[in-house]
Amino acid sequence: MRVRDIFIIISIMLLITVAIIAQYYLPVLWSLIVIAPIVLIGYVDIFQKKHTIKKNFPVVGHFRYMLEAIRPEIMQYFVETDTQGRPINRQFRSLIYQRAKKVNDTVPFGTQMDVYQAGYEWLDHSMYATLDDELDKNPRVTVGGQDCKKPYSASILNISAMSYGSLSKNAVLAMNGGAKKGKFAHNTGEGSISPFHLEPGGDLIWQIGTGYFGCRKEDGSFSEGLFEKNATLESVKMIEIKLSQGAKPGHGGILPASKNTEEIAKIRGVKPHTDVHSPPGHSAFSNASGLLRFVKTLREKSGGKPIGFKLCVGKKEEFIDICKAMVSSGIKPDFITVDGGEGGTGAAPIEFSNSIGMPLKDGLSFVYNTLVGYDLKKDIKIIASGKVFSGFHIARTLALGADMVNSARAMMMAVGCIQALECNTNKCPVGVATQAKSLMKGLNVENKTQRVANFHEETIHSFVELIAAAGIQKSSNLERKHINRRVSMNSVLKYDEIFPYTDKGSLL
Numbered sequence: 130m131r132v133r134d135i136f137i138i139i140s141i142m143l144l145i146t147v148a149i150i151a152q153y154y155l156p157v158l159w160s161l162i163v164i165a166p167i168v169l170i171g172y173v174d175i176f177q178k179k180h181t182i183k184k185n186f187p188v189v190g191h192f193r194y195m196l197e198a199i200r201p202e203i204m205q206y207f208v209e210t211d212t213q214g215r216p217i218n219r220q221f222r223s224l225i226y227q228r229a230k231k232v233n234d235t236v237p238f239g240t241q242m243d244v245y246q247a248g249y250e251w252l253d254h255s256m257y258a259t260l261d262d263e264l265d266k267n268p269r270v271t272v273g274g275q276d277c278k279k280p281y282s283a284s285i286l287n288i289s290a291m292s293y294g295s296l297s298k299n300a301v302l303a304m305n306g307g308a309k310k311g312k313f314a315h316n317t318g319e320g321s322i323s324p325f326h327l328e329p330g331g332d333l334i335w336q337i338g339t340g341y342f343g344c345r346k347e348d349g350s351f352s353e354g355l356f357e358k359n360a361t362l363e364s365v366k367m368i369e370i371k372l373s374q375g376a377k378p379g380h381g382g383i384l385p386a387s388k389n390t391e392e393i394a395k396i397r398g399v400k401p402h403t404d405v406h407s408p409p410g411h412s413a414f415s416n417a418s419g420l421l422r423f424v425k426t427l428r429e430k431s432g433g434k435p436i437g438f439k440l441c442v443g444k445k446e447e448f449i450d451i452c453k454a455m456v457s458s459g460i461k462p463d464f465i466t467v468d469g470g471e472g473g474t475g476a477a478p479i480e481f482s483n484s485i486g487m488p489l490k491d492g493l494s495f496v497y498n499t500l501v502g503y504d505l506k507k508d509i510k511i512i513a514s515g516k517v518f519s520g521f522h523i524a525r526t527l528a529l530g531a532d533m534v535n536s537a538r539a540m541m542m543a544v545g546c547i548q549a550l551e552c553n554t555n556k557c558p559v560g561v562a563t564q565a566k567s568l569m570k571g572l573n574v575e576n577k578t579q580r581v582a583n584f585h586e587e588t589i590h591s592f593v594e595l596i597a598a599a600g601i602q603k604s605s606n607l608e609r610k611h612i613n614r615r616v617s618m619n620s621v622l623k624y625d626e627i628f629p630y631t632d633k634g635s636l637l
């Protein structure tokens with residue numbers, strides 16, 4: 130007999146029993162407060178056509194959906210170990226929270242990592258650690274090649290691109306306020322510059338995606354006039370053309386009419402309450418020389434600010450083409466941001482997140498080597514992003530070839546993200562990745578502003594301490610030979626063996 134039939138028989142018998150007892154003892158009818166809704170739910174389940182499990186298992190079938198809904202929390206609180214959770218494991222989540230709150234961030238009793246497992250990485254320390262007075266405690270990098278009139282002195286750790294729209298107003302205010310306090314930069318993401326990016330007064334990197342939000346004509350193409358208006362704002366220190374991001378390279382986006390409020394439409398320069406498409410590619414250029422001409426136009430129209438582009442490496446030959454075009458035209462970007470395939474997003478199809486886009490270490494070493502091979506590195510700074518959460522993560526990324534790093538998800542955690550993984554549902558419980566005013570209210574801007582600044586300060590401090598232990602004085606002195614990776618139980622390779630350097634000019 131099927132569960133459905135059993136339910137029908139039991140429910141009928143139960144109702145008959147209550148009816149019989151009620152003839153002698155009326156208060157038994159109170160039990161219907163519990164029984165009637167359950168019976169009703171059961172019959173709705175039986176007659177609905179959408180969910181087989183509920184149809185076959187009336188009432189009890191709901192438990193599956195309830196358990197499924199709290200699965201991430203069960204995994205996070207009860208199942209995952211400190212080093213296992215994804216995308217960010219508990220060890221790093223705790224580290225980010227501790228540094229953001231400036232509380233004790235030491236660990237007791239030794240490492241929890243299996244140092245004999247393939248993939249374990251470490252930095253070579255020195256017997257001659259750098260002394261305090263020889264250290265550069267506030268490492269900064271100047272971005273801006275010879276054609277740039279307004280070079281920017283950037284911190285080596287900045288806030289990666291995340292738009293107002295994917296983040297709440299309060300999260301954007303807290304991040305920008307933190308950037309102002311800590312003297313680092315905040316990338317706007319492709320959703321343009323909102324009033325909340327400007328209000329606290331932190332330095333901005335204005336990102337321009339394929340939707341050209343904030344510099345867009347009515348037909349969706351690029352507008353030089355509108356670009357100039359925003360690019361010359363005092364807060365905008367650098368401009369980044371987004372070619373792709375690691376979590377969804379080559380995937381466009383759609384701002385649905387329901388989310389395209391008057392406020393968002395005004396910020397992005399689109400018609401409110403309409404669907405707005407960001408195509409997968411740019412309409413302002415379609416090849417390497419076109420991209421470089423676009424870089425030149427943006428530099429001129431911004432009054433000479435540093436211009437760069439962000440990409441997750443895909444077809445290597447396309448990046449090589451850009452380098453060749455730089456050599457032949459003499460036009461160079463001031464910086465290139467390399468995002469790893471492991472990067473985050475507000476929402477992306479799983480195939481794009483899982484199976485497209487070169488991981489950071491491979492992409493970064495390739496971009497660095499190619500720039501060196503074409504003798505272009507001297508004029509171009511490299512920014513890297515992809516799971517940079519700690520001082521060691523900064524060290525190994527700079528050792529591979531980056532000049533500085535961006536972080537998105539660690540900054541989200543600094544403003545309160547608990548990795549509930551609801552960013553794509555507008556139901557973020559801590560008001561970080563939502564536009565729901567009731568949820569956003571809980572995010573205290575003043576408190577989280579300080580946390581963003583703290584996370585930045587403490588992480589840079591840990592990085593500086595780490596390279597001091599390696600006998601290195603300046604972040605730019607980090608090299609691949611300083612990092613080791615265990616590749617099997619019995620063998621270890623240095624980064625310069627895994628990712629060998631190219632000789633300067635060797636590709637010319």
Ligand SMILES: Cc1cc2nc3c(=O)[nH]c(=O)nc-3n(C[C@H](O)[C@H](O)[C@H](O)COP(=O)(O)O)c2cc1C
Pocket residue numbers: 289290291292295296317318319320336371373374375439468469471472473474475514515516517535536537538539552562
């Ligand atoms: C909520 C969210 C929104 C994002 N929005 C953008 C964006 O507008 N433009 C972009 O280039 N990257 C965007 N990214 C990607 C990040 O800028 C970054 O490249 C990526 O998350 C890797 O850094 P992480 O590992 O520190 O998070 C977004 C990421 C997140 C988590």
Ligand code: SF4
Pocket residue numbers: 541545546547548549550551552553556557558559560561562
């Ligand atoms: S807490 Fe908010 S921002 Fe963090 S993962 Fe969950 S939904 Fe996304």
